[in-house]
Structures are given as C-alpha cells and as structure tokens.
Amino acid sequence: MLRVDPLRNPEPLIRRVYGYVAYRIGDGPDAEDITSETFERALRYQKSFDPQKGEPLAWLIGIARRLIEGRPPTLELAIDVPDRADAGDLEDDTLRRLAHSGAVARLEPRDRDLIALRYGADLTARQIAEELDLRTNAVEVALHRALGRLRETIGEPGDPPVRKQGTGR
Amino acid sequence: MRHKRTNLESELRANRPEPSHELVNRLEGRVREGRRSRAGSFRVAFAGALAAGVLAALASVGGLGYAATATGDAVDKAKRTVKSHGVLVVHKSPARDQYDKPKVKKKKKAKKKAKGRRFARPPFTG
Numbered sequence: 577m578l579r580v581d582p583l584r585n586p587e588p589l590i591r592r593v594y595g596y597v598a599y600r601i602g603d604g605p606d607a608e609d610i611t612s613e614t615f616e617r618a619l620r621y622q623k624s625f626d627p628q629k630g631e632p633l634a635w636l637i638g639i640a641r642r643l644i645e646g647r648p649p650t651l652e653l654a655i656d657v658p659d660r661a662d663a664g665d666l667e668d669d670t671l672r673r674l675a676h677s678g679a680v681a682r683l684e685p686r687d688r689d690l691i692a693l694r695y696g697a698d699l700t701a702r703q704i705a706e707e708l709d710l711r712t713n714a715v716e717v718a719l720h721r722a723l724g725r726l727r728e729t730i731g732e733p734g735d736p737p738v739r740k741q742g743t744g745r
Numbered sequence: 746m747r748h749k750r751t752n753l754e755s756e757l758r759a760n761r762p763e764p765s766h767e768l769v770n771r772l773e774g775r776v777r778e779g780r781r782s783r784a785g786s787f788r789v790a791f792a793g794a795l796a797a798g799v800l801a802a803l804a805s806v807g808g809l810g811y812a813a814t815a816t817g818d819a820v821d822k823a824k825r826t827v828k829s830h831g832v833l834v835v836h837k838s839p840a841r842d843q844y845d846k847p848k849v850k851k852k853k854k855a856k857k858k859a860k861g862r863r864f865a866r867p868p869f870t871g
Contacts, residue, residue, distance in 0.1 A: 586776040590769050598762030608768050615772050619779040673760035680757075695757035727753060 582625045582632035583618060590615070592697045593636050599680050599692035600644050610647075614640040634707060637697050641689075641707070679729040687722035694719055 583589065593614055598607040617639050618625075625635050680691050693704045701719065705712040803809055835841065 581780070583776045583780070586773050587769060590764060590772050594764035594768070595761040603762040607762070608764065611764065611768065612772060612775075615776060619776065622779075672756065673762065676757060676760050677762060691757065695754065696761055698758065698761075723753060726757075730753075 580625070580627045582622065582627075582635060583615075586615070589633055589636055592633055593640055595695075596637055596692045596697035597640055597644065599677070599696035600688060601647075602681060603677055610640060610643050613643055617643075630703070630706060633697065634699065634703050637693065637699065638707060675730065679726055682729050683722065683725060686718075687725055690715070690719050690722045691726060 590611065594607060594611045597610045597614075598604075601607055601610065614636055618636055625632065629635075680688055683691065690704065693699050693707065694701070699707070701715045702712045704710075704719075705715045708715065710718075800809075803812065
C-alpha cells in the first residue's frame with residue numbers, strides 16, 4: 577500500500593496550526609513551542625496517520641489540542657490588548673488583530689476552542705464535528721453562539737442577544 | 746446583521762495570528778530533515794527486503810546449490826588459468842601399462858680377470 581505523507585507541504589500546515597494554537601493560548605513563544613512540539617510529534621508518529629480518517633490538518637490539530645490540554649494550568653492565556661491611546665504607532669490591522677486575540681482570550685475555553693478551530697485552523701464545521709465528536713449541526717449552532725459572545729466581548733454596537741442568535745438558525 | 750457577522754468572521758480569519766518566518770523556516774527544515782532520514786532508512790529496508798526475496802526465490806528452486814557449484818567451477822577454472830603447468834603427463838593409460846614397464850637395472854658384471862692362461866699375442870716366430 578502506498579503511504580501518504582501528511583507533511584508533504586508543511587508551510588500552510590504550520591501557519592494554520594500556529595493560528596489555532598495562538599487563538600487558544602495567545603500569540604507568542606508558548607504558541608511557537610506548542611506548534612513545534614506538534615510537528616515533532618507528527619514526525620515521530622507519522623505512521624499513525626490514516627488518510628481515511630481525515631486530512632493532515634485535522635490530524636495535526638488533534639495533536640495540538642492534546643498538547644494544549646496537557647499543559648500545566650499555570651500557563652494560561654495572557655494577552656495584553658493595548659489601549660487606544662497606545663495605538664498611535666501601531667498599524668490598524670495589528671491593533672485589530674490584538675483586539676481580536678484579546679477578545680478570544682476572554683471567551684470560555686469551549687468557545688475559544690471553537691473559534692480557534694474555525695478561524696485559526698480554518699477547519700470546516702464538518703471537520704470540527706469530527707474532531708469534537710459532535711454533529712455538524714451542533715457545531716454550527718455552537719459556533720454561532722460563540723461568535724455572538726465574542727461580538728459582545730469586543731463590544732460591537734447593535735449586537736443581537738446571543739440566545740436569540742443561537743435559536744434563530 | 747448578516748453583514749456584520751460576515752465581517753467579524755472574515756476579520757477573525759484575516760487577523761489570524763501568524764507564525765514568525767523563523768519558526769516557519771525552522772519547522773520546514775525539520776520536516777524536510779525527518780523526511781530525508783525516513784527515506785534513507787526506507788531505502789536500506791527495501792534493499793534488504795529485495796535481497797532476502799531474491800535469496801528465498803533462489804533457494805526454493807535449488808538455485809543456491811547451483812550457484813555454489815558454479816562458483817566452485819569458476820574458481821577451479823581461474824586457478825587452472827592462472828597456474829602455470831608444464832607438459833601433461835598421463836600416468837595411467839593402456840599404452841603406459843604395456844610399454845612402460847619399469848626397467849630392471851642390470852648390474853654390470855665385473856670383468857673377471859682371466860685366471861691362468863691369458864690370451865696373449867702369438868709368439869713371434871720369426
């Protein structure tokens with residue numbers, strides 16, 4: 577049987593794993609360590625990859641999730657969102673990125689995980705459902721609610737109530 | 746509302762934290778290195794498996810004995826070619842049996858000195 581190399585094209589995988597990890601635990605050295613460790617484990621256990629069970633990215637995200645969950649609780653997310661007053665030298669998008677990261681950091685772990693899987697790793701709802709052992713529909717609803725709570729955290733004006741969002745889909 | 750939601754989603758995607766170039770390069774290098782070493786070990790394993798397969802196939806049809814005999818013959822021939830030898834002497838042949846009986850050396854009889862009268866020149870008569 578011809579073996580598939582899940583790390584054939586590593587660069588986009590690195591970016592998406594890092595995106596997921598950074599949304600989960602914050603951008604920085606810790607996220608880099610977890611990403612590195614994810615790829616080390618992937619190389620070590622490459623034979624365990626089964627293309628019939630999912631794509632390489634989903635497999636890597638599974639490894640990263642286990643690593644994050646196995647971390648000591650002292651290493652919790654700590655993202656400093658800069659004040660508007662300090663934003664003079666920062667580019668607009670950088671400021672927005674930090675604001676988003678900070679808002680994601682303030683979410684409940686489950687919401688944070690969903691947001692990180694959907695927008696950090698860019699997994700589809702179906703892939704997330706497989707990863708979390710849920711139904712696709714349940715993932716879509718949960719994501720919708722998480723986005724609503726994130727919107728509340730960011731403080732976007734005119735946000736609809738979260739509960740209505742979840743039931744209205 | 747729909748527009749706003751889409752906007753937040755696209756912003757979350759667009760503002761996804763990016764790894765540093767250094768991390769990307771380091772991990773890419775690490776993956777390449779891992780792939781190379783795996784390919785090397787695969788090549789060795791493949792060569793070993795191929796050799797074992799060939800040996801098993803040969804053994805199943807008696808090829809090993811044949812190969813051993815052929816090798817022995819080749820060594821003999823090589824020895825014969827390299828070794829310098831003189832005239833070929835056939836030690837056992839019908840002709841040799843018949844004609845090449847070992848000669849018995851005859852002992853030369855020592856001349857006996859004539860005792861008594863010895864042949865001599867006839868007496869001068871005259």
